[in-house]
Every structure is written in structure tokens, then in C-alpha cells.
Amino acid sequence: MKAKAEERAPSSRKAEPIVRYRGINKYFGDHHVLKNIDFDLYPGERVAVIGPSGSGKTTMARVLMTLEKPDSGTIEVGGRHLWHKEVNGKLVPADEKHLHEVRRDIGMVFQHFNLFPHMTILRNCTEAPIKVLGLSREEAEERAKSMLEKVGMLDKIDQYPANLSGGQQQRVAIARALVMRPKVMLFDEPTSALDPETVGEVLGVIKEIAREGEMAMMLITHEMSFAREVADRVVFFDEGRIVEQGPPSKIFGNPESDRLRDFLRRFNMMMNGN
Numbered sequence: 058m059k060a061k062a063e064e065r066a067p068s069s070r071k072a073e074p075i076v077r078y079r080g081i082n083k084y085f086g087d088h089h090v091l092k093n094i095d096f097d098l099y100p101g102e103r104v105a106v107i108g109p110s111g112s113g114k115t116t117m118a119r120v121l122m123t124l125e126k127p128d129s130g131t132i133e134v135g136g137r138h139l140w141h142k143e144v145n146g147k148l149v150p151a152d153e154k155h156l157h158e159v160r161r162d163i164g165m166v167f168q169h170f171n172l173f174p175h176m177t178i179l180r181n182c183t184e185a186p187i188k189v190l191g192l193s194r195e196e197a198e199e200r201a202k203s204m205l206e207k208v209g210m211l212d213k214i215d216q217y218p219a220n221l222s223g224g225q226q227q228r229v230a231i232a233r234a235l236v237m238r239p240k241v242m243l244f245d246e247p248t249s250a251l252d253p254e255t256v257g258e259v260l261g262v263i264k265e266i267a268r269e270g271e272m273a274m275m276l277i278t279h280e281m282s283f284a285r286e287v288a289d290r291v292v293f294f295d296e297g298r299i300v301e302q303g304p305p306s307k308i309f310g311n312p313e314s315d316r317l318r319d320f321l322r323r324f325n326m327m328m329n330g331n
């Protein structure tokens with residue numbers, strides 16, 4: 058049996074980080090959204106990112122997925138610079154080819170699934186491995202079917218996204234990301250656009266992937282009990298900064314910062330409908 062999340066953390070820390078943010082800043086106009094972020098994610102580690110709306114959590118994931126360009130700082134993935142290339146010992150801005158290459162190690166699951174509506178479920182999962190990894194159609198279909206089986210969607214391969222529930226679409230989106238065999242998976246509030254009755258099925262799939270223990274995972278979530286159960290480390294984000302981080306028992310059991318205590322209090326009130 059796999060070790061519980063918190064028991065796994067110390068050994069995973071011995072390795073070099075798979076993702077390393079150093080001094081990352083991001084502005085939207087005058088709005089300073091990421092403020093000098095240093096952050097490490099270790100192989101096999103699951104980090105839950107929590108924090109108030111608008112605090113910069115999604116932007117933190119998007120700069121890793123190369124969907125937003127940081128204004129300063131560096132990010133390394135597996136020891137390679139993402140936004141830069143080393144030329145004669147100096148860092149210069151990376152070109153598109155380099156970005157594509159390094160980004161291959163990162164998979165992302167979005168709040169709104171983002172499936173291709175005009176493609177069947179199977180095609181949704183084979184496009185990227187064929188076009189990006191250069192797999193043959195047969196190889197891509199074999200991989201896609203095994204991932205769709207893992208998320209319990211094998212019987213829907215000939216359907217179109219519009220025929221599926223939100224929870225089913227999100228499970229397909231997870232399979233689509235897994236097909237690329239990323240070293241790091243980012244989940245950006247994967248259940249917040251779902252009907253309450255389908256939230257559990259998606260969280261169940263993510264927990265199952267987490268139990269397998271292979272990929273590093275960054276989970277932006279408002280599901281506190283899920284974060285507590287799955288994460289090795291919880292990072293509390295507020296106003297563009299990491300304000301507090303640690304194992305779930307410490308963060309939820311005895312939060313040190315006033316801001317985190319206040320966030321958890323307001324969050325619990327919201328959940329209880331007060």
C-alpha cells in the first residue's frame with residue numbers, strides 16, 4: 058500500500074525539485090499579481106494551493122504552463138530553464154521551440170474542461186500525442202484508451218463532449234492530460250464548475266492518480282477536505298505571495314498567520330451558508 062501523503066513528503070524532499078520558481082513577478086498593467094514568488098515542487102509531491110479569490114493562484118499555474126509570461130524571475134522544470142535558454146553561460150529569452158519542449162513535462166486540467174467540441178472523446182485524447190509527441194495513430198489510441206479506462210470513460214470514446222455531463226467531461230480532460238505522461242500535473246479548481254453531484258467522481262479520479270504516486274501535482278482547490286486528504290503540503294496564497302505553507306495537519310490544525318485563520322473562518326462560514 059502507498060504511504061499516506063504526509064508520510065511520503067520527507068523522502069520526496071531529498072530529490073532535486075522538479076519545478077523551481079525563483080523571484081517570479083507578474084503584472085497585469087499596474088496590478089502586481091505575483092510578487093517575487095519562490096516555490097519548489099518535488100518529484101511525486103502533491104501540493105494544494107489555497108487562498109482567496111483573486112490572490113494569484115491561477116496565474117501561478119499559468120506561468121508554468123506558459124500561458125502567461127512572467128515579467129521577471131526564472132522557472133526551471135527538471136533542471137531546465139523554461140522561459141530562458143542558456144547561451145554561453147548567460148540566460149536569454151527562450152524561443153517558441155524551447156518553450157514547447159520544456160512544457161511537454163507539464164499537464165494542466167482547467168476549471169472549464171476545454172475539450173474540443175467537434176471531436177470525439179477518443180480524438181480529444183489522441184490529437185496531442187500524435188501532433189506533439191509524434192506517436193502513430195495506433196500508439197496514441199492505445200494510450201488514450203488506457204487512460205480513458207483509468208478515469209472510467211472507456212465506454213464513451215465515440216461520443217462528443219456535449220453529450221457528457223460536466224463531471225464526465227472533466228474526467229476526459231484528465232485522461233487527455235495523462236496521455237502526454239507529464240511529470241507534473243496542474244489542476245486549477247477542477248471541480249468548481251461542476252454540479253455538486255458530479256464533484257465526487259472527479260475528486261475520486263484525482264485521488265486515485267495521487268495514490269499512484271508517480272507525478273508531482275499542484276492542486277488549486279477550494280475543497281479543503283480534499284486538500285487535507287491528498288496533499289503532502291498546503292500552500293496558502295494571498296495578495297500575490299505565499300503567506301504560509303506546511304503539511305495539512307499544521308496548516309488546517311493550527312494556522313499561524315492571521316490572514317490564513319481569517320480565510321479559513323470566512324471559507325467555513327461560506328460553506329455553512331452563513
Ligand SMILES: Nc1ncnc2c1ncn2[C@@H]1O[C@H](COP(=O)(O)OP(=O)(O)OP(=O)(O)O)[C@@H](O)[C@H]1O
Pocket residue numbers: 085088090108109110111112113114115116117
Ligand atoms: N489576463 C488578465 N488580465 C488582467 N488581469 C488579470 C488577468 N488574469 C488575471 N488577472 C487578475 O489577476 C488577479 C489574480 O488572478 P488569478 O486568476 O490568478 O487569481 P486566483 O487566486 O486564481 O482567483 P480565483 O480563486 O478567483 O480563481 C485578479 O485580480 C485577476 O483579475
